[in-house]
């Protein structure tokens with residue numbers, strides 16, 4: 001049985017400066033007049049532009065690609081402050097968290113030069129093209145096909161749940177480039193496709209909160225040049241796996257509803273009661289250790305490790321936690337939730353509860369994560 | 381191996397060798413495991429406060445944690461946590477610890493001893509190994525005291541794990557020593573951190589036993605660990621264990637730094653309490669009937685973590701205290717406290 005490795009110190013005094021900086025930036029930014037629950041699902045290109053120009057996107061990347069050469073913990077502080085403030089961080093989130101790092105690891109110099117500086121400026125946004133109508137948890141079964149032609153690739157197939165494809169510039173696709181029925185994980189490749197390419201139809205899908213965040217993508221003889229391939233042909237699966245520790249361990253896996261808890265604390269200060277103190281305490285006693293776990297992963301990611309076991313533990317515990325906030329407030333304490341209300345608390349409660357079902361689905365379902373944990377425990 | 385890892389390893393080996401079925405069986409029936417105590421005492425790990433002779437607080441705490449981890453992972457039926465804590469409090473008050481096992485009061489808010497003319501009266505409930513202790517650290521009139529259980533009327537009791545929990549009734553008793561002023565909550569926090577650490581490690585061991593068992597026990601022609609329902613239960617337990625361990629680790633860091641002490645200790649104990657219930661339930665479910673037998677070792681861990689949930693603060697107490705602490709901090713947002721402590 002493997003034992004997860006977490007080393008978590010609650011206070012890193014050397015991070016105080018970057019924390020003060022990003023707080024000051026946010027305090028002066030117009031967007032946070034209206035904080036959002038699940039704020040990394042709120043797309044605001046102008047906000048991301050301001051953030052990028054201030055140096056808070058691509059923070060850990062080399063300066064020659066527009067990065068800031070900051071530590072992974074400094075970046076961690078910035079993104080957790082964005083979430084805690086409910087800032088509308090969706091536009092750049094995926095490019096900053098995973099597409100950019102994938103390009104850094106697997107991209108050619110030309111690919112990096114072409115995309116990374118624009119991402120870091122907060123002007124270039126990316127989507128994840130993994131899921132398909134018939135391939136969700138069983139990602140290795142994807143069928144969208146990229147076929148080599150004389151001078152590039154032709155892509156045919158469908159992607160679905162592609163968040164912000166209608167507002168982004170690139171989609172990083174997982175495509176089948178050759179067949180090996182005995183080993184489905186082989187023969188997959190990652191291809192970076194511009195979203196304005198001919199032959200690509202983007203169809204909106206409205207989510208249960210009434211928002212148009214994700215889409216269905218139809219590829220009909222979409223042509224891209226040979227250098228759209230990211231990394232090695234046939235190695236797409238391994239590349240995608242290495243993306244997952246970044247995707248699963250961050251603070252967005254437990255802070256999606258935090259602004260709601262903060263708003264509840266404001267109410268509880270006005271009308272103190274033992275019940276509300278106990279509820280806040282029970283949430284804080286779950287949150288603080290989770291954050292310690294997540295920060296400890298960030299430090300290891302910064303050293304080039306891939307702590308996938310630990311990341312799965314964070315997402316498993318984190319999604320339960322962020323789902324419970326809205327659930328307990330709605331169930332035990334509060335008046336009606338209303339997504340249109342001027343009352344901040346009612347609106348945030350509605351946003352948190354309406355988004356909560358997605359928390360344990362996106363980025364790998366609870367069942368898939370428990371399977372990963374079980375494998376590392378030695379059970380499979 | 382670091383010095384700390386070496387200490388943990390030494391204690392683990394000693395216990396693997398010396399904590400025999402006979403010793404466990406006798407302890408379950410109330411016998412004092414004296415030979416084992418003496419062996420551990422001879423190794424010199426039972427007084428971490430004294431071990432950290434350099435006066436290095438952080439080092440003393442690291443040694444304490446290492447010894448307690450090893451002991452909790454073995455379900456050691458001896459009051460070494462209590463002895464470490466009592467020794468720690470005595471050292472801070474520059475009082476000499478008596479030789480032998482030590483114990484403590486519960487430091488619950490409603491526990492009141494009175495002191496008049498240097499003599500102590502009142503009742504201490506559920507003192508761990510009160511009958512065996514050479515001294516019991518308690519509080520009266522805002523000061524720390526070292527009491528002699530032999531000066532008390534003792535009503536024996538036990539917890540779920542058959543560990544002695546005795547009621548001590550003092551009437552006009554002469555304390556062994558009287559220390560200076562002490563803060564009840566600070567003492568409670570220090571004890572809560574210790575229990576939380578023991579709980580996290582004992583829960584980790586219960587998980588480990590369960591994972592091993594699930595790999596070996598076959599039904600329907602395959603190991604039960606191959607069934608997804610079992611895998612997912614154990615994965616959920618692994619999350620609980622990991623976060624309880626991290627919370628205990630954070631409490632120890634806070635104690636070493638002398639910062640965020642109430643905050644971190646409250647979190648550690650509340651987290652351990654909640655994790656303990658889930659882990660015990662899952663561990664037994666995965667075992668089927670065998671886990672419900674006296675012969676099988678799982679219950680040595682699950683009975684302990686269940687018992688310890690109520691000691692030095694149940695979840696209701698700590699969650700409420702934590703909520704009041706964070707809500708009562710003037711001008712602080714919840715987030716600023718989560719991010720930087722309080």
Ligand SMILES: Cc1cc2nc3c(=O)[nH]c(=O)nc-3n(C[C@H](O)[C@H](O)[C@H](O)COP(=O)(O)OP(=O)(O)OC[C@H]3O[C@@H](n4cnc5c(N)ncnc54)[C@H](O)[C@@H]3O)c2cc1C
Nearest residue numbers: 128129130131136137161162163358361362363365367368
């Ligand atoms: C808000 C949101 C945004 C998203 N954004 C993107 C995006 O930008 N790009 C992208 O590519 N995808 C995106 N996704 C898709 C997401 O990755 C998938 O939803 C997820 O992988 C699950 O796939 P599925 O929805 O097809 O469910 P399914 O895989 O069909 O699962 C349905 C249920 O069956 C369970 N299940 C499946 N297989 C097993 C198994 N082996 N054992 C036990 N239970 C199993 C699942 O856990 C789940 O409970 C997004 C999803 C959401 C909700």
